[in-house]
Amino acid sequence: NIPEQTLRRIPMYHQILSEMERKRVQYISSKQLARYFQVDDTQVRKDVAIIGYKGKPKSGYSVTGLKNAIEEFLGINYENTAILIGAGHLGSALAQYPGLKEYGLKLIAIFDNDPSKIGNVIGPFTILPMDSLQRVVKSYDIGIAIITVPKEEAQSVCNRIVSLGIKAIWNFAPTQLSVPPDVTVRNENIAMGIAMLSHYLKTHKIQ
Amino acid sequence: NIPEQTLRRIPMYHQILSEMERKRVQYISSKQLARYFQVDDTQVRKDVAIIGYKGKPKSGYSVTGLKNAIEEFLGINYENTAILIGAGHLGSALAQYPGLKEYGLKLIAIFDNDPSKIGNVIGPFTILPMDSLQRVVKSYDIGIAIITVPKEEAQSVCNRIVSLGIKAIWNFAPTQLSVPPDVTVRNENIAMGIAMLSHYLKTHKIQ
Ligand SMILES: NC(=O)c1ccc[n+]([C@@H]2O[C@H](COP(=O)([O-])OP(=O)(O)OC[C@H]3O[C@@H](n4cnc5c(N)ncnc54)[C@H](O)[C@@H]3O)[C@@H](O)[C@H]2O)c1
Ligand SMILES: NC(=O)c1ccc[n+]([C@@H]2O[C@H](COP(=O)([O-])OP(=O)(O)OC[C@H]3O[C@@H](n4cnc5c(N)ncnc54)[C@H](O)[C@@H]3O)[C@@H](O)[C@H]2O)c1
Structure with a gap:
């Protein structure tokens, strides 16, 4: 390792x-x-x-x-296909970020469970309802699922993704996801950044 | 350390x-x-x-x-005051994120250099022009600056922030910033997340 x-x-x-x-x-x-x-x-x-x-x-x-x-x-020369769940503030920023492609991540579709968001367009994507998750995952052989839903919803969304056979999850919700051993979760925890900075400021405070 | x-x-x-x-x-x-x-x-x-x-x-x-x-x-009980520069997709998602407060980060103001954005409102903030950076930093004793501008602009924005006496920078632009020794930079590099996931998928590919 x-x-x-x-x-x-x-x-x-x-x-x-x-x-x-x-x-x-x-x-x-x-x-x-x-x-x-x-x-x-x-x-x-x-x-x-x-x-x-x-x-x-x-x-x-x-x-x-x-x-x-x-x-x-x-492995960024091999294109990894991805879906994103949770078309809120962070999800829509990520969906429009050209940096994903530079690192070999090809976003295929974005999903949300809010009826007022479904059908709206973000960049090249139309927000899809959760019931079309299975159809998209099956027809595109999706490698990675990006989770940008509120932390209370993250585990249930994760369970749904895992049941569709996806093996890699990029989790932005600040909560620990429990997954089977053959699934990997990469947590992005912005608290980490704030913690490092405030620890630095606290220890270097010129008082 | x-x-x-x-x-x-x-x-x-x-x-x-x-x-x-x-x-x-x-x-x-x-x-x-x-x-x-x-x-x-x-x-x-x-x-x-x-x-x-x-x-x-x-x-x-x-x-x-x-x-x-x-x-x-x-040090998350000591409130750290922050400003954010670059009110684009990522900057506006961060500005509206209640998680910042939970970790003791109090966002005071957001800035941008795009005339069509200045004066617009994001959550509780009105987007300010870069000329009012000095006034805000002086009157609020700002501890942390968050950089969410394109990578080509990041170093020049960083230089401006450092010249105003700010000692901690949270950098979301995918580029290395050069700063004086008494300034700390925390880089958030989403490439890291994609890299770990694609490396996992590559080494676990069930062909
Ligand atoms: N905004 C940020 O800058 C930021 C930064 C770091 C982490 N996060 C985390 O990322 C997540 C998203 O944050 P946000 O600010 O974009 O929130 P948000 O409320 O703007 O967006 C959440 C979206 O998820 C959708 N959603 C909720 N439950 C769902 C479900 N079961 N299935 C499908 N869609 C569902 C909502 O309809 C909404 O569109 C949160 O967990 C947050 O803690 C956000
Ligand atoms: N969108 C994402 O999900 C995401 C994820 C990770 C990293 N990033 C990085 O974060 C940064 C912002 O990305 P984005 O998608 O929000 O871009 P964006 O183009 O939507 O926003 C950038 C903003 O910065 C402003 N700006 C440009 N030059 C400036 C200057 N000199 N002074 C003040 N404001 C200036 C622009 O007017 C614009 O509002 C980029 O460096 C990007 O690589 C973005």
Whole structure:
């Protein structure tokens, strides 16, 4: 199993390498990469070994080579199809976010149980009722379900998704979902961000 | 310095304990808590020591006691005042999110540089122009700035915020911000979530 710290760095490496590529930089050393993360360059070399990139010329890693290796490692070249449930504030922001596609996530449809929202259009999507969930999941071989419903509703929505055979859930509701062992849940908990910032401010308060 | 893994778990402990409190559960053992995170109960005991909670009766930790200790540790009882820059899809979802308040973040004002947005209302906020940034930051002693502008604009917005004396930045734009050493940046990178899910699907593909 890959350490979470490494997995956390990998999309950031990808971000940095994409910006380097845009600026036509050809090579980057492990020392230069390490500076972005306040880690030691041996840690960067360990991460690169986990990614499975072999190139190591004297002048450092090839920016394009390492970036492509990351895309291969993350599987973002294989398009993952996704559905989104909960077309509220956050759901509609995500549905219109071009960044999803950049990371290989192809959103197919969005669902909601509010009759006043069903039939409305968000970007290229028409909000569908929950009873058409089964039809869409079956005909598109959906890999990922994104949950952006209120936390009280999240478990029951999750149960429905799991019963349709979806194996990966991206959960934005601030609650722990219980799922069978062959299903993975990735929680996005914005409290994490607030907690880190307020802890920093509290410990650095110049009073 | 606290390990990131521990800091990642702490808001989740808070979430679980709040739900237990709602269900009137009085005590919880380190073994029970450990089950939520697939960690060993000695790791939970280490985390609780970092949080600074001393209570350890035979029947486990007091749910309310540990929850309050976490709130103290995270500083979420001290209200942190915040401003948000970039009233687009994500910015307006965040501005209307009641979860910010629950974690002690008091949003004071939202700003944008698009003339067609300035003056519009989102929830309780009127979108302000960037020229009134200085006035608001000075009169409210702002602790945190939330950046939800496109990534090409993020560094210049960040420079402006830092020049006004703000020490904590919550950055949603997928780019690395460079800041002076006494400023902390918390990056929310949704690519991380997509990367973990697509990596899981790729390695568990049932062909
Ligand atoms: N808004 C944010 O910035 C933000 C940030 C982080 C996390 N979250 C979390 O994301 C979730 C969504 O937040 P929001 O602000 O978009 O809320 P919201 O109320 O604007 O949207 C929720 C949507 O879910 C729909 N819904 C409710 N129950 C449903 C069900 N059983 N089946 C299908 N659809 C259902 C509602 O009709 C509504 O459209 C919440 O759990 C929230 O805590 C929100
Ligand atoms: N929408 C999402 O779900 C989502 C998810 C993750 C990350 N992000 C990131 O968050 C940021 C915002 O995304 P969005 O989808 O809300 O974009 P958006 O285009 O809807 O909103 C951006 C807003 O920033 C304003 N702006 C641009 N330059 C500015 C400047 N110099 N000063 C002040 N305001 C300025 C624009 O007028 C606009 O209102 C982007 O960097 C994006 O990559 C978005």
